[in-house]
Amino acid sequence: MTKRFGQPIPGAMYPTGNQRETMTQHMTDHANHSAAPVNLCAKRVQILKAAGEVFLGSGYAGASMSQIAQKAGVSKGALYNHFDSKDDLFTAFFEEMSRTKLSVLKALVHDEKLDTRTALLHMARTTIQLMLDATTIGLYRVILVDAPRFPNLADTFWHHGFGCAIHNLASWLTRKTAEGKLNVDDAEFAAEQFLILCQTRIVQRRRMSLPVDCDSSHIEHVARLTAESFLRIYAPTP
Amino acid sequence: MTKRFGQPIPGAMYPTGNQRETMTQHMTDHANHSAAPVNLCAKRVQILKAAGEVFLGSGYAGASMSQIAQKAGVSKGALYNHFDSKDDLFTAFFEEMSRTKLSVLKALVHDEKLDTRTALLHMARTTIQLMLDATTIGLYRVILVDAPRFPNLADTFWHHGFGCAIHNLASWLTRKTAEGKLNVDDAEFAAEQFLILCQTRIVQRRRMSLPVDCDSSHIEHVARLTAESFLRIYAPTP
Amino acid sequence: MTKRFGQPIPGAMYPTGNQRETMTQHMTDHANHSAAPVNLCAKRVQILKAAGEVFLGSGYAGASMSQIAQKAGVSKGALYNHFDSKDDLFTAFFEEMSRTKLSVLKALVHDEKLDTRTALLHMARTTIQLMLDATTIGLYRVILVDAPRFPNLADTFWHHGFGCAIHNLASWLTRKTAEGKLNVDDAEFAAEQFLILCQTRIVQRRRMSLPVDCDSSHIEHVARLTAESFLRIYAPTP
Amino acid sequence: MTKRFGQPIPGAMYPTGNQRETMTQHMTDHANHSAAPVNLCAKRVQILKAAGEVFLGSGYAGASMSQIAQKAGVSKGALYNHFDSKDDLFTAFFEEMSRTKLSVLKALVHDEKLDTRTALLHMARTTIQLMLDATTIGLYRVILVDAPRFPNLADTFWHHGFGCAIHNLASWLTRKTAEGKLNVDDAEFAAEQFLILCQTRIVQRRRMSLPVDCDSSHIEHVARLTAESFLRIYAPTP
DNA sequence: CATGAATGAGGCTTCATTCAT
């Protein structure tokens, strides 16, 4: 059923089916013959946005095409003019979301001239904040529950999100180790540890819909403890 | 509608209605006149088992009563002789699962005469293994996706699982700190960090249905790194 | 399905099936071998009572055997020990109700030494009160809706209720005409007119669940107008 | 849940949702771009017609959506494109029926130049005929049995039917009294008496599904007796 | 291309009835 997924080749054309580009970019690269494509894009974006709200909240099984159509302000039929099926829409939504919402993770590592401790604190704070975002939590939820039936889901999420962040962070850790600021052996593992440690206390509870204090002061506290802990693990031996 | 949840009163009897004892215990405490209760329990257990398989795999919305009935080998109507509704069955399944499957976490801390490093390794190994279990992963999945609609879910899970483990582990850490073997300030936080660190690499990927090597040698490796890291954070300052 | 109905022969025996005597009489005409029949009767009465409450309120289609069993405080199976089917129980309930609750109508005409006007007023009052009774209204409701599917229902109701009252009243009217107190030609028609006139204002509205003042003073008012009207129709020509 | 009822605003448009005009009028007031509404209306009418047949015969509880769909020649799901629920369909059916079928009652009083006796006979005949109509009997049945659960039912019926007729007739009676042709004190009460008297013998039996002669000659006979009786009650005192 | 009515499969639940205990 699921048709397109897995290798989102940014420039490729999809001659069969309704698929179009992911459309947040180059909305204007066709000053050609008609404004229709713009509207198309607009409607597609509109639908994807609505699909996002619904799928993130309810998962694949809990969402209904009617709901999405209604929230998007279009007819049910219109959904099928832009997407071949619920599966297809789900897949498109997920890819779009992963690409746009997790971009923060890709840019987690700013190579500014911050000292190591400050940089770690900064990254911890940013990570926690991202992971508390409703969209991120929704995406995580969707992956956990729907990945068994949509095998490429997790790949996409990993590719655009966690995996990417781990990779970038690992590079940074390797660099810091080379600089003698840290002492990291398995950089990929350490990077993952860092990201996972960020979930202590706040993120973990929030994901489970448990009541939790999300004040920025609390976030700051946890970020600090996390950065500190990480430093203790990987501080260079004197 | 959903009747039973929240305060499982272990010794109470439910003479009227569908609710019965949680039924893993005292299947034999009726040397009286009839074997019927055994069958009743048997069928209830049978249904709960099937419900478990289905709910764990698909969440509440993705599961269907027909599926469950079929997997349990009973008629659809029979489900309603034992549970008032899908909600009720879901709730009962979840409570049962939390109680029985997470008991390992409660017993995570054995107060044996192991040295600290070995004990941590041991606990890391156990935790990883538990968290890789299909049931545990399913439960986690269910909580993430269905807790928003079933508020007690997360409480139950926390109460029987994570929360309990954190609490026990925190006590142990406090004790070790008193003994000078560790140097833990915020024991609850540290305990949670330990459990979260155990999810690095293997558990996290498995949860997302990503391919991952689950060999015991790999588990051992991660457990060792985890214990080591934890020790580095909280080793007593020399 | 419906087995027995139509000619309730009071003394007959029903050798096949579960049917027993209507049981409000001669509860004691068997000082014979066992007290079981008494219990049977008790349970049967209990069931019929519950069936009455439910059927009167909801009609045949709206009632459920479970409801009845619950209200009767017996098991669902027990219903089928006493009655062959829902149809059978319905039929038995209806006959019983008609017989017992409408007996007032049979005794509508007391041949006391009241003058005609007072007697009519008396009968109007009694009729209105009976017709306002929840049971009577329920019976009427049941006939209207279920008679098409249970052809003997209306016969029974007519036989025990309206028809009987009309008959008795017609005799009385004939007698009064003979005495020169009234001038009734078609006595059956006149009797029916009287009973129907009693439904003006209060009974008619109550039947339709419309709000209506049922004070005894209001009843008295309507009864008086009704008797007066009847007298004007059938007063002997001077 | 039930959305439309109570105040049928004749000219309102319901652009969103299932609700549409009651649709017996202006099937042609859209010389616009498409013939679809005609079909829509047609189907809605088709469904309402089928619903009428079923509900009138069986009441709310005894009717099934499958039956209605089948009788309407549409799929079960199609019902829900036009009505939100069984309740909604029931409510719409009842309102429509009350409005269209009982209009005869509203026009009961023609202010022709008939003498009083003839006018009464005329009205009695018309009333009896209307009340014998299968639809009227069905509506009455539905009210009695379902009004307890649908409070607006009886109001609607009264508003469109009985109540209206009583009101018009009462005005007529008052007029006749002013003209010295009748001597009516409580005109509303008298009007109700007239309508109720019309139910003697034929209507009452028919309602209960009892066998009864409905020949026009019999109707004429009862109408004559009824008019005569009414005249005797309210003839002006000489 | 947009619409939304139509469809039929399938969802959850209730029901009358049966039957082993």
Added chain:
DNA sequence: AATGAATGAAGCCTCATTCAT
């Protein structure tokens, strides 16, 4: 006799999808 679990048909309703307009 009494119980209540089991059954499978049927009830109401929703859903993804199609298609005429």
